[in-house]
Amino acid sequence: MIDTGKAFCAANNQFMNGIRDLAQYSSKDVLVENSLMKFSETLQEMTNYHTILFDQTQRSIKAQLQTFVKEDIRKFKDAKKQFEKVSEEKENALVKNAQVQRNKQHEVEEATNILTATRKCFRHIALDYVLQMNVLQSKRRSEILKSMLSFMYAHLTFFHQGYDLFSELGPYMKDLGAQLDRLAVDAAKEKRDMEQKHSTIQQKDFSSDDTKLEYNVDAANGIVMEGYLFKRASNAFKTWNRKKPDHIRRWFSIQNNQLVYQKKFKDNPTVVVEDLRLCTVKHCEDIERRFCFEVVSPTKSCMLQADSEKLRQAWIKAVQTSIATAYREKGDESEKQEKKCFPSAGSLEPGSESKEKLLKGESALQRVQCIAGNASCCDCGLADPRWASINLGITLCIECSGIHRSLGVHFSKVRSLTLDTWEPELLKLMCELGNDVINRIYEAKVEKMGVKKPQSSSQRQEKEAYIRAKYVERKFVARHLASVSLPEDGASAVPQHQEEKRHSSSERSPQADKHGATSPKEGEKQEASVLCDSKQLPPGLQLYRAAYKKNLPDMAEALAHGAEVNWVNIAENKSTPLIQAVLGGSLVTCEFLLQNGANVNHRDVKGRGPLHHATVLGHTGQVCLFLKRGANQHATDEEGKDPLSIAVEAANADIVTLLRLAKMNEEMRESEGLCGQPGDEIYQDIFRDFSQMASNNPEKLNRFQQSDSQKS
Template identity: 85%
Template sequence: ISIKAQLQNFVKEDLRKFKDAKKQFEKVSEEKENALVKNAQVQRNKQHEVEEATNILTATRKCFRHIALDYVLQINVLQSKRRSEILKSMLSFMYAHLAFFHQGYDLFSELGPYMKDLGAQLDRLVVDAAKEKREMEQKHSTIQQKDFSSDDSKLEYNVDAANGIVMEGYLFKRASNAFKTWNRRWFSIQNNQLVYQKKFKDNPTVVVEDLRLCTVKHCEDIERRFCFEVVSPTKSCMLQADSEKLRQAWIKAVQTSIATAYREKGDESEKLDKKSSPSTGSLDSGNESKDKLLKGESALQRVQCIPGNASCCDCGLADPRWASINLGITLCIECSGIHRSLGVHFSKVRSLTLDTWEPELLKLMCELGNDVINRVYEAKVEKMGVKKPQPGQRQEKEAYIKAKYVERKFVDKYAISSSPPEQEKRMVSKSCEEKRLSISKLGPGDPVRAPPQSSVKSNDSGIQQSSDDGRESLPSTVSANSLYEPEAERQDSSVFLDSKHLNPGLQLYRASYEKNLPKMAEALAHGADVNWANSEENKATPLIQAVLGGSLVTCEFLLQNGANVNQRDVQGRGPLHHATVLGHTGQVCLFLKRGANQHATDEEGKDPLTIAVEAANADIVTLLRLARMNEEMRESEGLYGQPGDETYQDIFRDFSQMASNNPEKLNRFQQDSQKF
C-alpha cells in the first residue's frame, strides 16, 4: 500500500505536469510552423501582410523559446525525481515487510499456550465423534426393524414455526401446458405464500402470492387419486399427494394458514391505524415520501377520508381495505372477491394496503368515492324496495352486486336534469369545434397557450378547474322531463336521436372535456361506449377530449374503464399526438405507460416524437426517446411483456409523481412559450 500510494502520487502529480508541458510545447511548435509557412508565403509587394506575418513569427518564436525551456525543465525534474521516488518506495516496502514479520513472530509466540490447549480439545472431539458414530449405528439398525406403513399419521404443521415454514414436502403438480403433465416438486407454505422448488438450491416459484385470496378443495373428478386444488382469483393449481392422510394434512395446513393470515393482517392494520396521524389523509401533504404516498396505510387513509369510503360500498361493512379502481369505490374483503368474479371489464380490484398505488390512480380514487357512485348505481334501490345485503350474507351479496354493476337494475335512466338538447348540441359543438380548429391550425413549433389564469383554479387534488366549480363555459344539462334513449334503440353514429334523447356517448364526451368524473361515471352507467367517436368532431373520442381538457386524472379514469389509447381521429392523431401538440407532459407519460403507440403517424406523416422535436419540448422529447429506447432494448433481448430497464421505470415514476403532485413544474414549456 505504501509503494502504491507513493507511485500513484508520482504518476498523478509529476507525470501530469510533464504531460501538460509537453502538450503546450507541441501546440506552440505547431503554431511556430504555421507562422513560418505563412511568413514564407507572403508576397513582397504586399507590405502590410509582410509586416503582419513578420510580427506573428517574432511573437511565436519568443513564445516557443519560453515553452521549450519549461518543457526541458520538466523533463530534467522528472528524470531526477524518478530515481529517488522509486528507490524511496522500495525502501519503504522493505521496512513494511520487516515490521510485518516482526509483529507476526511476536503474535505467534503469544499464541503458543492457546494452540496447545486447542490440540487437547481436538483430541477430545475425536473421541466424542467415535462415540456418536457407534450410537448412530445402533439407532440405524433399530430403525430398520420398524414398520413405516403408518408413518403418514405423524404429519404435523406449525403455523408459528420460527423459520416461517408452516408445512413442506413433495407433491405432484399438474402443468398448465397442453399435455397436462405431472411433475414432482418440493412444496412449502411460508410467509402467507404457497411456493415450490425443482431443486433444493433453486429459487422458489410462487404459486399463490397471498393465501387470503385463495380457496382449497378436494378433487374427485379426475383419474388420479389423492388430488386437491388451490384456486386463486387469477389461476388454479392442481396438486396430488402421496396418500389420503397427506392430502388431508395439506388441505388443513392451507386452510389454517389462510385463517392465520387474516388474523395477522388485521392485527397489523390495527397497530398501524393507532400509530398513524389523521393529517396523512390530506391531499396537500407535499412533503410525504414517495413510498408513503403510494403504498400501505397512507393510500388507505387518503382514500377512506373521501365521503362514504369509510364503509364498504355494497354491504356497508366498516373499514374496507380493498378498492375497485375503475369504479372508484372501496370494498370489504368479501365483496372484493365477488367483484373479482365479475371480470376486469366490470370491476378491477386492488388492495389499499398490500398493493403499490400510482399517483394518478390514487388521485382518481379521491375524485370519486362510494357516495358519488351509489347515487348513480343505487338511484332506484328504495323505489324498487330492494334492501342492501348485510355483512356475511354471501349469496345475497353476489346477487345484489351482479344486479347493481352487471345488469344495472338500480340505475335511474330517466332522472338526469339537463338544459334543452338542441341548445346543448349547439354550444358543445361550437366549443369543441373551436378548440379542435385551434389545435389543427397549431403547428408543431407554435407555442401552446394555457387558459387565462383568472378563469382557472386548482382543487385540493391538484386538478385544474374553471372558476365555476370545475366546469367549462358549456351548457349544463338537458331538461328534467327528457328521457334517455333505451339501450336497444341506441345508435352510436348519431349525436342525438331527437330533441329529447341525449346519447350517453355524447354525455361522456362532453364530461371528459369538462373534467367532471361523477358525470363521466354516470354516462358509463347509462351504457356509454368509452370509445365513442363524435362524427361531427373529426371522430374525436372521450379520451381525446380529456386531453384537450388538460386533466390527467380524467385520462386515467377512461383508460381504467377500457378506453383505447391508440384510437385516432380523422386526422390520424391519437391521444398521444394531441397531448404532444398541447405540451401536456403528464398525459404523455401516462399514455406511454399504458401502451400508446408512439410510431403512429398522422395525415401529415408526423409521429409524436417529430412533433415534440419541432416544438422543442425537452421533457416530452426525453420521455418519447426513453420509451423508444426501452422498447428497442426489450425487443433485442426478447423481454416481451417485461417493464424494462430500472432507470427507465424510475424516470417515468418521477414524471408521474410530478404530474400528479407538482403539475406546475411540468408547465415550463407552456410558460416559456407565453413569453414569446
C-alpha cells in the first residue's frame, strides 16, 4: 500500500507539471492561466498531504509492527524453543526412570534425582513460557491498536488539511463557475453571430480582399511586416513555374534589418538580404507577371510577387521604411559609443543642472527612472517599469504597456526603455514630464470621484478599464471653465487695439527682420502684451502659449483638456503651437508636439511652416528634426522663397548644407526607389553629426555670417 501510494504521488506530481505547462501555453488568456495555476497549486498541496500521510503510515504501522515482530515475537520463539527442549528432556528422564531395574539401587537413585531436577526445570521453563505468551498477547493488542490509532489520526489530519484547503478555494471555484456560465452564453452568442456571417459571406466580393497591409517598425517582436510572397528562382533560368506551387510561395518577413523567408512554420529563416542598408527596392513593370517588385543588393537581386497592387505597395513602403530605420539606429549606436556622457537634448536651452546630471553616463532606464514617480508604473504602481509612453512622458510595466498599445498610437506611443534606441530629444522629453506630473493632470479627480486605482495585482480587465477611462475618456481630468472665450475658428482672445499695438511696437532681430519672421524677443513682447489675468485659458490658447514658454507640463495639461495640437491662432498670422515652439527655441518642445501629432507642414498666413521659421532663426537642431519628420523643403512662402533660399540669404552654412543634402537624398530616392544608394550613407552620417551637435554643442551652430553693413 505504501509503495503504491508513493507511485500515486509521483504520478500526481507529473500531472501537476502538465497543468503548469498548460497554464504557460495559455499565457495570453489571463482567466485560463490564473485558474490553472491556482488549481495546480491546490492539487500540489493535496499531493504533499498525501506524501505526509504515507510517511506517517510508514512510521505508525510498518515501523512499529516490524519492531514488534523482530523483537517481541523473537523472544517468545526463544522461550518456546527452550520449553520444547526441556519437555523433551523431561520425557527422556521419565523413560530412563521407568527402565531402571529394581535390584540396581544406585541407578534407581540416580534416575530418581535426574527426574526430580528435570521436573523442577520443566516447571520453571513452563512458567516462563506462559509468561512470554501472556506478555506477547498483551503487547500484540496494544501495538496493533496503537499503530492503527496513529494511522487513523494521520488520516484525520489529512482530511482536515484537504477540507481547509478547499474551503479557501471554494469561493474562487464558485466565481469561476459563474464566469463559465457567462462564457457559455457569450460563446453561444458568438456562434450565432458567426453563423449569420457565414450565411452572408457568399455575397461578399473577394476581388480586393487583401491580407494585412500595414507595417510597424516599432513592433514589440521586431517584425516590421510579414506575409506570403511568390519568389522567382535565383538560378540561371529565372523561372517562376515549378511542379508544385508551394515551391515558390514563401512566408517572408522583415526583421532585424534583414529580409528573410521560411518554407514551413518551424523551419529556420533563410536570409535573403543580410543588411537592408545596402539594398534598393523598385517596381518591376517589364516582366510577364503582375504585382512584382525587386530587392537589389550589391551581390544579388531577388524578384518577388505580391498578391495584389495594394500589397506590393505596402511591401515596398515597408522595405523603404526599414532601410531608413536601419540607418537611424546605426547612427544612434555610433552616437552612444562616441559620447562619454549624455548631452542636453534642447538645442537652444541650457536646462537645469539637476536634469543635466540625469542625462549623463547612465542608461535610458536609469535616466528616466530618476524622475519623480517614474520608479513605479504610472497606472498600477508596479516597481521597476521597463516601458514608456513617449508622447505622454510616463513609465509603464509590461502589462500596462500592452494595454496602452491597444489604445492606438494617437493616444499612447509605447517604447521599451531597455530594448529600443532613444534619441536625445526623446529622453529630454521624458525627463521634463514624468509620472507625478502626468498623474496630477490625468488623475486630478480620482479621489473626489471615489474611484479605486488598480494595483499591480489587479486583474487585467480592471487595469484596462481604468486606463481607458484615464487617457481615452479622460474622466479624471479636472475640467475648468476658461475665463477667456475664443471664437470657434481659433482666433486669439487679445483685443484688436492691443493686437495692433503689439505688432507696431515689436522688435525684430536682424536675421528675422530680413525675412519677416518673428524673433524670440518679439515673441516675449507678444506674450507680455496678452490681456488675460486668469491662468485658466482655453486649452488651445494654453497649449499655444506654453509651447513658446517651453513649459511641457502646461502643454500636457492643455492636451488633456482637449486642446487641438494643430490649433490655429488666426489673430497671430495663423500660427500654431509648433511654430511657437520654434520661436521659443526649444527642440524638446517641438519633439513633444510632433509625438502628439503636430503637422510639420502647416503654414501660417505668410506661407511659412516650422521649417521656414527654424531656418530664419538659425535653429539647426530644429531643422534636423523637421527634416527627419518629413517636412516639405520645397514649400515657398508668399515671397516665393523656400527654406534653402532663405538659408542661403542668411549665409547659414550649416543649414544650407543640411537642406542641400536632404534635397539630394530626396532626388536620389525618387530616381532609385529608396534611400540606400551610394552617397546616401554619407548623407546619413552628416545628418547625424548635425543632430549630435545640436544636442551637444548648440552654440557652435549659431554661426551667422556678418551682414554687409557689419563688414563695412
